[in-house]
Amino acid sequence: KAGVTQTPRYLIKTRGQQVTLSCSPISGHRSVSWYQQTPGQGLQFLFEYFSETQRNKGNFPGRFSGRQFSNSRSEMNVSTLELGDSALYLCASSAGTSGSTDTQYFGPGTRLTVL
Amino acid sequence: QQPVQSPQAVILREGEDAVINCSSSKALYSVHWYRQKHGEAPVFLMILLKGGEQKGHDKISASFNEKKQQSSLYLTASQLSYSGTYFCGTEGEDSNYQLIWGAGTKLIIKP
Numbered sequence: 001k002a003g004v005t006q007t008p009r010y011l012i013k014t015r016g017q018q019v020t021l022s023c024s025p026i027s028g029h030r031s032v033s034w035y036q037q038t039p040g041q042g043l044q045f046l047f048e049y050f051s052e053t054q055r056n057k058g059n060f061p062g063r064f065s066g067r068q069f070s071n072s073r074s075e076m077n078v079s080t081l082e083l084g085d086s087a088l089y090l091c092a093s094s095a096g097t098s099g100s101t102d103t104q105y106f107g108p109g110t111r112l113t114v115l
Numbered sequence: 116q117q118p119v120q121s122p123q124a125v126i127l128r129e130g131e132d133a134v135i136n137c138s139s140s141k142a143l144y145s146v147h148w149y150r151q152k153h154g155e156a157p158v159f160l161m162i163l164l165k166g167g168e169q170k171g172h173d174k175i176s177a178s179f180n181e182k183k184q185q186s187s188l189y190l191t192a193s194q195l196s197y198s199g200t201y202f203c204g205t206e207g208e209d210s211n212y213q214l215i216w217g218a219g220t221k222l223i224i225k226p
Contacts, residue, residue, distance in 0.1 A: 004156075031212070042117070042202060043157075043216040056213045090156065096212070104147070104204075104214070106156035 002027065004093050004107035012113045018079040021110045023091035025072050031055075031096025032074040033104060034066060037088040046089075049074055050096045078112075086114045116141055118205045120217035127193050127224050135220045137203035138185040146179050146186040147204040147214060150197075157202060160188070165208075190222070198224045 005024045013019050025032050034046040045058035049068035068074045072093075078085055088111050092104035118139040127133055137146060145164045149157040161172070163179035163186055174191040190197055200221045204214035 033212075033214075035216075040218065042218040043204070045213055045215070048212050050212070058213070103159050103162060105159065106149075108156050 004091060004105050006089075006091055006107040006110050008110060009108065010111045010113075012115065013081050014115050015081055015083060017081050018077065019081060019112060021076045021078075021089055021091075021112075023074045023076070023093075023107055025074070025091075025093030026105055029093040029095055029105075030072055031094045031102070032068060032072065033092045033094070034074070034076050035090045035092065036060075037090055037109070038086075043090070046076065081114045083114050086112060088112075116207075117215055118203055118217040120201075120203060120220050122220060123218070124221040125223070127222070129195060129224055129226050130192050133190040133193055133197075133222060135188040135190075135201050135203075135222070136185060137187070137205070137217055138183075139205050139207075139215075141184065141205075141207045141209075143179075143181065143184050143205050144208045145206040146177075147206070148177055148186075148188050149202045149204065150199045151202065151219075152199040160201075193222075193224050195224050195226060198222055 007022045031050045033048040035043045048056045052068045063079045066076045088109045090109045092106045094102035094104045121136045148160040151157040177188045179186045200219040202219045203217045
């Protein structure tokens with residue numbers, strides 16, 4: 001099976017711009033979670049989608065949004081970028097069908113730099 | 116409510132053992148362990164569920180003490196390939212498909 005793919009791998013933006021990141025989960029997986037990773041902060045949960053519905057959301061401002069399509073591919077959007085948004089954004093896919101959190105398979109991430 | 120991982124970093128010689136701890140202030144349903152090498156994505160190691168047994172494969176094992184709300188990851192006879200940052204992700208009994216992650220433990224193995 002092909003792994004989780006994320007595009008683009010690297011992005012450089014300026015403050016005030018917006019950005020869209022894409023994640024294609026493992027075939028058959030219906031859950032996609034998004035994380036922000038910064039040095040020293042570990043993985044911060046953004047949101048999780050399952051069958052096109054957001055099931056959970058972390059404590060991030062409304063500038064961070066996402067969606068999931070019928071083929072389980074997911075996009076994350078950040079509007080009005082701030083310097084502090086510079087980070088590695090990881091998505092993880094899982095089957096999502098059990099009653100709790102399944103094994104998550106991470107993509108390689110998108111490195112976002114805001115200048 | 117972020118779980119606390121200890122130690123923050125550890126340096127070992129090849130062949131030595133290591134223990135990484137993950138403690139939560141909340142009642143836990145499961146604990147997930149991942150390893151991330153520099154510049155790579157986190158890779159799944161194992162999940163421990165409430166009421167489940169200690170798990171392990173190869174020379175890496177883990178335990179989950181539900182009463183103390185903590186988990187420990189044991190690396191025996193460490194190999195150079197064990198180097199990386201280890202993260203625990205915790206799922207509370209009241210969580211909803213959300214893992215709360217520790218800040219990570221950086222493990223450096225020297226030959």
